[in-house]
Amino acid sequence: MSAIDREGAEELLYREALALDSGAWDDWLALYTEDATFWVPAWRDEENVTQDPDSELSLIYYQGRRNLEDRVWRARSGLSVASKPRPRVVHAITNVLLLTANDAQARTSSSFAVHLYDKRSERTHVFFGRYEHALRNEAGDWRIAAKKIVLLNDVIPTVLDFYSI
Amino acid sequence: MVRYELGELIDDRPADGIFRVSRAIFDDPAIFDLEMERIFEGGWVFLGIADQARAPHDFFTSWIGRVPILVSRDGEGMLGGFVNSCPHKGSRVAQTMSGNARVHVCPYHSWSFDSAGRNKAIKLKKAGCYAEAFDGQSHDLARLPAFEEYRGFLFGSVSADVPPLAEYLGEAAKLLDLVADQSEEGVELVPGGVTFTYDGNWKLQLENCSDAYHFTSAHPSYIRLLDQRQKSNSQSAVKSVWEKTDYWKEDAEGDVQGGSFSFDHGHVLNWGRFGITDALPLYESAERLAERHGEAKRDWMFNMRNLTIFPNLQIAENASSQLRVIRPISADRTEMRTWCIAPKGESGDARRLRIRQYEDFFNPSGMATPDDTVSYENCQRGFASRVEPWLQGYSRGMSASRTGGNAFSSVIGLAPARSVLADAQLGDETLFHSYYRAWAQRMVGALGA
Ligand code: FES
Ligand SMILES: [Fe+2]
Numbered sequence: 001m002s003a004i005d006r007e008g009a010e011e012l013l014y015r016e017a018l019a020l021d022s023g024a025w026d027d028w029l030a031l032y033t034e035d036a037t038f039w040v041p042a043w044r045d046e047e048n049v050t051q052d053p054d055s056e057l058s059l060i061y062y063q064g065r066r067n068l069e070d071r072v073w074r075a076r077s078g079l080s081v082a083s084k085p086r087p088r089v090v091h092a093i094t095n096v097l098l099l100t101a102n103d104a105q106a107r108t109s110s111s112f113a114v115h116l117y118d119k120r121s122e123r124t125h126v127f128f129g130r131y132e133h134a135l136r137n138e139a140g141d142w143r144i145a146a147k148k149i150v151l152l153n154d155v156i157p158t159v160l161d162f163y164s165i
Numbered sequence: 166m167v168r169y170e171l172g173e174l175i176d177d178r179p180a181d182g183i184f185r186v187s188r189a190i191f192d193d194p195a196i197f198d199l200e201m202e203r204i205f206e207g208g209w210v211f212l213g214i215a216d217q218a219r220a221p222h223d224f225f226t227s228w229i230g231r232v233p234i235l236v237s238r239d240g241e242g243m244l245g246g247f248v249n250s251c252p253h254k255g256s257r258v259a260q261t262m263s264g265n266a267r268v269h270v271c272p273y274h275s276w277s278f279d280s281a282g283r284n285k286a287i288k289l290k291k292a293g294c295y296a297e298a299f300d301g302q303s304h305d306l307a308r309l310p311a312f313e314e315y316r317g318f319l320f321g322s323v324s325a326d327v328p329p330l331a332e333y334l335g336e337a338a339k340l341l342d343l344v345a346d347q348s349e350e351g352v353e354l355v356p357g358g359v360t361f362t363y364d365g366n367w368k369l370q371l372e373n374c375s376d377a378y379h380f381t382s383a384h385p386s387y388i389r390l391l392d393q394r395q396k397s398n399s400q401s402a403v404k405s406v407w408e409k410t411d412y413w414k415e416d417a418e419g420d421v422q423g424g425s426f427s428f429d430h431g432h433v434l435n436w437g438r439f440g441i442t443d444a445l446p447l448y449e450s451a452e453r454l455a456e457r458h459g460e461a462k463r464d465w466m467f468n469m470r471n472l473t474i475f476p477n478l479q480i481a482e483n484a485s486s487q488l489r490v491i492r493p494i495s496a497d498r499t500e501m502r503t504w505c506i507a508p509k510g511e512s513g514d515a516r517r518l519r520i521r522q523y524e525d526f527f528n529p530s531g532m533a534t535p536d537d538t539v540s541y542e543n544c545q546r547g548f549a550s551r552v553e554p555w556l557q558g559y560s561r562g563m564s565a566s567r568t569g570g571n572a573f574s575s576v577i578g579l580a581p582a583r584s585v586l587a588d589a590q591l592g593d594e595t596l597f598h599s600y601y602r603a604w605a606q607r608m609v610g611a612l613g614a
Binding site for chain 2: 035040041042043044045046049050053054055056057058059060061062063064066067070071073074077079080081082083121123154155156157158159160161
């Protein structure tokens with residue numbers, strides 16, 4: 001086993017992006033560890049996001065991949081008018097930095113812009129912000145153990161789902 | 166110009182069993198302008214809660230219709246409501262959603278105001294060669310013609326022609342008590358606000374909050390997930406109160422599962438039985454609240470309650486607790502400012518449970534609200550039609566609606582104007598009548614009779 005390098009980390013981030021863009025949500029889930037944290041903090045004020053998910057509000061906060069599985073189930077269920085027809089999205093990820101890395105884990109920061117086109121509402125939107133990924137080596141496979149998404153334009157036009165950020 | 170007569174917009178004929186609303190009131194920009202003038206800029210509007218400006222010189226900003234508002238607590242601890250616009254050339258003075266400032270300096274020409282709205286300085290006044298008449302004018306921030314607090318809930322009006330707030334709230338004030346009394350210390354907004362927009366009329370949100378009929382048809386994905394989570398019994402799944410109660414299930418046993426109350430001035434409540442369940446964060450206080458307020462009032466605090474104080478405040482206590490402020494932008498666009506409202510002093514565990522349930526259910530990034538707002542947008546598209554202008558969504562409950570209250574309201578001394586007792590399938594729509602009767606009263610002078 002060896003530490004992940006920046007290229008390897010980028011590869012993982014881009015694979016996550018492609019899975020979300022193409023609606024390959026099982027592939028997307030498979031990139032996460034079972035105990036993964038998925039966190040989109042809300043904003044306290046104009047300049048600061050919330051820091052403590054237990055005492056402050058988040059847009060999304062889940063501990064455990066099974067909660068992401070629930071989101072995927074709902075999006076596919078045919079029982080949610082907001083989820084179908086599925087908007088078209090493309091994740092553009094840049095400025096990837098490897099912050100720390102050893103054999104067992106790594107942390108990255110990156111920037112994202114998700115271009116979204118919702119045919120039904122005739123709405124085009126760009127959600128943008130920063131990602132922080134915590135990666136973990138699970139028996140030779142690098143997986144996402146935590147993802148924090150700082151969404152900079154947080155006035156949500158009607159819907160934001162896991163694939164829009 | 167609005168070319169409608171009132172009867173073309175609201176068809177209210179109780180004796181004939183008819184209540185219909187025209188699509189035009191959701192769709193016509195001229196009607197929207199009139200609503201701003203007559204409803205939002207012509208009466209009481211909710212601004213925020215006192216706890217948003219807790220300490221001396223704290224302030225927050227808000228809206229009354231299109232008008233930017235500053236609420237500030239002065240050095241003596243008195244709250245004041247002002248138009249957030251400089252008397253000099255109109256610039257917005259306070260720039261942020263909230264903060265603390267002894268002095269507000271206008272960013273344009275540096276006129277300054279204290280936290281009581283009084284003008285403190287006019288830059289280079291002496292050198293300004295003003296005429297004498299200038300000193301005869303007030304240079305203070307314009308005070309709201311009406312500004313009052315009820316139990317920490319702050320309301321203002323840009324028109325002086327309003328009844329006292331207590332009269333405007335009437336009996337519905339007791340439903341704000343059910344929120345305010347959940348803690349001896351009062352309520353607070355959990356840090357972190359969420360704002361979203363939808364491309365639809367503001368009254369779609371007004372109605373949806375009180376719409377018991379839509380829950381099982383608009384939210385089946387959420388309902389099924391609750392079921393799956395309950396069965397899986399997983400520790401990491403987000404817990405929800407809906408799992409622990411079945412009042413909303415269409416096959417629920419028992420006659421009365423909830424109902425609606427309507428009040429004068431357009432305030433309404435729809436409610437359902439939850440019972441004292443540990444799925445509610447308030448559970449830890451159940452005994453104390455019963456001792457302090459009696460069992461009847463305590464039980465009401467645990468009921469599912471969706472309250473609207475017309476025209477822009479909604480407090481939804483079901484899965485968690487949400488305070489929503491409706492801000493109409495145009496006939497077909499609305500902004501919602503939302504917070505998790507919570508009793509002060511609750512335990513860390515209760516707060517965490519409240520927050521997790523809130524995010525999952527209420528957020529535009531959650532699993533329920535998007536199915537509402539997308540439906541609003543679908544309605545808005547349909548409102549363009551005048552082929553058959555009348556909408557039929559105001560008819561359920563017509564033969565169940567009664568004047569006055571019932572056994573459930575009288576136990577807490579609540580006297581609504583009208584009430585409906587509902588089983589799990591009734592899905593009352595007569596509570597919307599209260600909205601449109603208040604709407605008609607406010608609009609009538611501007612429309613033909
Ligand atoms: S507009 Fe405020 S000082 Fe000129
Ligand atoms: Fe809903």
